[in-house]
Amino acid sequence: MKKIKFQKSLPFVFLSPFLILFGLFYIAPLVYGFYLSLFHRYGLRPATFVGLKNYVQVFNDANFWFSILNMTKFFLIQGSIMIGLALIFALYIDNEKNHFRGLFRMIYYIPFAIPTAISGILWGFMYSKSLSPFQSIFGLVGLHPNFLSSGSLFWSIINIVTWEWAGYNMIILYSGLQSIPRELYEAAHIDGAKSFDIIKYVKIPLIVPSLILSIVFTVIGTFQIFNEPYVLGSMTFIPPSFTPNLYIYTTAFSYGNFNYAAALAIILALVTFAGSMVFMRFAGFKEE
Amino acid sequence: MDTKKSFYSPSTVTMVALMFVASAYFLLPLFWIIIASTKSDSQLFSTNPLWFALPFNALNNIFNTSSYDGATLWRWFSNSIIYAGSVSAGTTLISAMAGFAFSKYDFFGKNILFYIILGAIMVPTTALVLPVYLLMHGLNLINTYWAVILPSLVNPFSIYLMRIFWMQEFPNELIDAAHVDGASDFTIFFRIGLPLVKGGLATVALFSFVSTWNNFFLPLVVISKSNLFPLTLGISIWTSLTSTGRGPSYGAITMGILISIVPLILAFILLRRYWQSGLSSGAVKG
Numbered sequence: 001m002k003k004i005k006f007q008k009s010l011p012f013v014f015l016s017p018f019l020i021l022f023g024l025f026y027i028a029p030l031v032y033g034f035y036l037s038l039f040h041r042y043g044l045r046p047a048t049f050v051g052l053k054n055y056v057q058v059f060n061d062a063n064f065w066f067s068i069l070n071m072t073k074f075f076l077i078q079g080s081i082m083i084g085l086a087l088i089f090a091l092y093i094d095n096e097k098n099h100f101r102g103l104f105r106m107i108y109y110i111p112f113a114i115p116t117a118i119s120g121i122l123w124g125f126m127y128s129k130s131l132s133p134f135q136s137i138f139g140l141v142g143l144h145p146n147f148l149s150s151g152s153l154f155w156s157i158i159n160i161v162t163w164e165w166a167g168y169n170m171i172i173l174y175s176g177l178q179s180i181p182r183e184l185y186e187a188a189h190i191d192g193a194k195s196f197d198i199i200k201y202v203k204i205p206l207i208v209p210s211l212i213l214s215i216v217f218t219v220i221g222t223f224q225i226f227n228e229p230y231v232l233g234s235m236t237f238i239p240p241s242f243t244p245n246l247y248i249y250t251t252a253f254s255y256g257n258f259n260y261a262a263a264l265a266i267i268l269a270l271v272t273f274a275g276s277m278v279f280m281r282f283a284g285f286k287e288e
Numbered sequence: 289m290d291t292k293k294s295f296y297s298p299s300t301v302t303m304v305a306l307m308f309v310a311s312a313y314f315l316l317p318l319f320w321i322i323i324a325s326t327k328s329d330s331q332l333f334s335t336n337p338l339w340f341a342l343p344f345n346a347l348n349n350i351f352n353t354s355s356y357d358g359a360t361l362w363r364w365f366s367n368s369i370i371y372a373g374s375v376s377a378g379t380t381l382i383s384a385m386a387g388f389a390f391s392k393y394d395f396f397g398k399n400i401l402f403y404i405i406l407g408a409i410m411v412p413t414t415a416l417v418l419p420v421y422l423l424m425h426g427l428n429l430i431n432t433y434w435a436v437i438l439p440s441l442v443n444p445f446s447i448y449l450m451r452i453f454w455m456q457e458f459p460n461e462l463i464d465a466a467h468v469d470g471a472s473d474f475t476i477f478f479r480i481g482l483p484l485v486k487g488g489l490a491t492v493a494l495f496s497f498v499s500t501w502n503n504f505f506l507p508l509v510v511i512s513k514s515n516l517f518p519l520t521l522g523i524s525i526w527t528s529l530t531s532t533g534r535g536p537s538y539g540a541i542t543m544g545i546l547i548s549i550v551p552l553i554l555a556f557i558l559l560r561r562y563w564q565s566g567l568s569s570g571a572v573k574g
Binding site: 018116 | 303321336338411422438498504
């Protein structure tokens with residue numbers, strides 16, 4: 001009897017360090033953020049309760065929705081390129097018949113070890129007119145592109161983010177591929193399937209959960225992009241409405257409007273959540 | 289049987305060649321930074337960006353980057369080690385304990401709690417960082433090491449990962465056997481359990497070290513004193529100062545960048561066994 005009673009509190013002893021910190025730095029900030037979002041500060045007077053007024057303002061905030069739309073576009077283009085590449089790489093390094101698998105796996109994954117702020121600076125230097133190794137290459141065919149102009153910035157950042165995360169997604173998909181029993185390939189081979197058919201009808205359908213994981217991580221990551229445009233901001237002009245995070249950061253720390261920024265952050269969290277859910281739902285239907 | 293798949297078949301050669309092209313793409317920025325860090329500023333702007341130039345200025349750049357502003361780069365370097373080291377040690381212990389509780393006990397609210405933690409993976413950091421900033425402000429912790437360390441200790445993904453390791457590497461029969469021998473649950477956790485899940489511990493430690501070393505947004509918000517900067521923040525400030533002509537030379541910055549990325553690249557190459565196993569156990573269940 002006594003022992004059972006002791007056992008009941010025991011899991012909470014193991015959980016308590018996590019629960020305390022989770023409460024303090026996850027739950028409390030979310031609740032506090034929501035509380036803040038219900039107030040507005042007029043001039044230097046104490047904040048007054050305004051109910052959901054900040055949210056009404058968010059829905060009419062063209063800059064904010066531009067940033068959401070911009071990142072949706074970014075996700076559709078960059079996400080497809082990156083996950084497409086990651087899938088090709090993963091299929092390659094998963095196939096035992098291929099050469100240099102360990103080497104390629106290592107090389108493609110290395111950018112993940114580099115801080116995204118530093119990657120942003122590094123590519124920023126390589127894009128800049130005076131330092132760029134590309135200018136001489138493009139110069140050979142008479143082109144002098146400006147990678148940091150407002151027109152090409154979107155694509156330049158797509159390149160940086162793809163460079164950073166393709167290897168990471170490759171590893172997620174590769175792990176999925178590694179868990180497929182090899183006998184399935186032999187069976188398909190005996191049935192006369194070509195390697196392309198095996199990829200299409202065996203490998204890809206079986207790694208749908210890993211693909212969904214990749215896509216959901218990409219959705220979450222894309223709507224949070226901040227470091228790369230922020231550091232590039234010292235080399236070229238980047239509008240705050242380029243990404244939602246940049247806009248929220250500017251609202252809070254450049255304009256000191258924490259209450260409105262809190263409302264923006266909550267709407268961003270909901271948009272991210274909804275975006276992730278779309279793909280998880282899709283996965284649920286696929287599995288049935 | 290495999291004759292058509294031999295190394296010299298055209299499709300194989302094409303594929304390997306394309307994979308090498310992709311390798312060149314991933315290595316190009318690293319190659320460029322190694323070259324750039326060996327040049328003086330005038331060489332940077334006038335010589336071939338993709339090859340070394342003479343005289344070799346690497347040592348000069350190391351001296352410049354190390355001595356700028358009272359060796360502030362090395363101060364940032366040690367700050368990064370303090371942040372990443374303490375977060376890594378703390379997260380690993382906290383996640384190991386929580387993962388143990390989730391995998392080995394039944395308790396009230398277990399499933400709901402676990403779903404809340406999984407859901408927390410999806411919360412964007414901005415939604416947290418703003419109120420965390422105000423909380424830290426209220427607690428007078430802005431511009432202290434704690435402001436970066438404490439929020440970083442909460443890592444839902446590590447708990448998810450540790451739970452899987454406990455389920456896979458530590459059979460429940462071992463707990464029963466140890467109970468029969470009179471061992472307490474704490475003895476079981478520390479003495480018997482932790483050594484068995486050391487692969488999981490290494491994975492979580494490596495990943496939390498990397499994510500803290502690489503963190504930029506949180507320190508940007510809660511740290512404004514230069515002597516508490518991590519490398520990421522310090523180097524970005526150098527870059528923006530230099531772009532307006534008030535910072536160190538480009539040679540010093542490129543060498544600083546190289547110094548800030550080499551430790552983690554080495555760690556990744558040397559510890560590849562752990563991130564590979566860690567990601568596979570995390571992703572397969574995804």
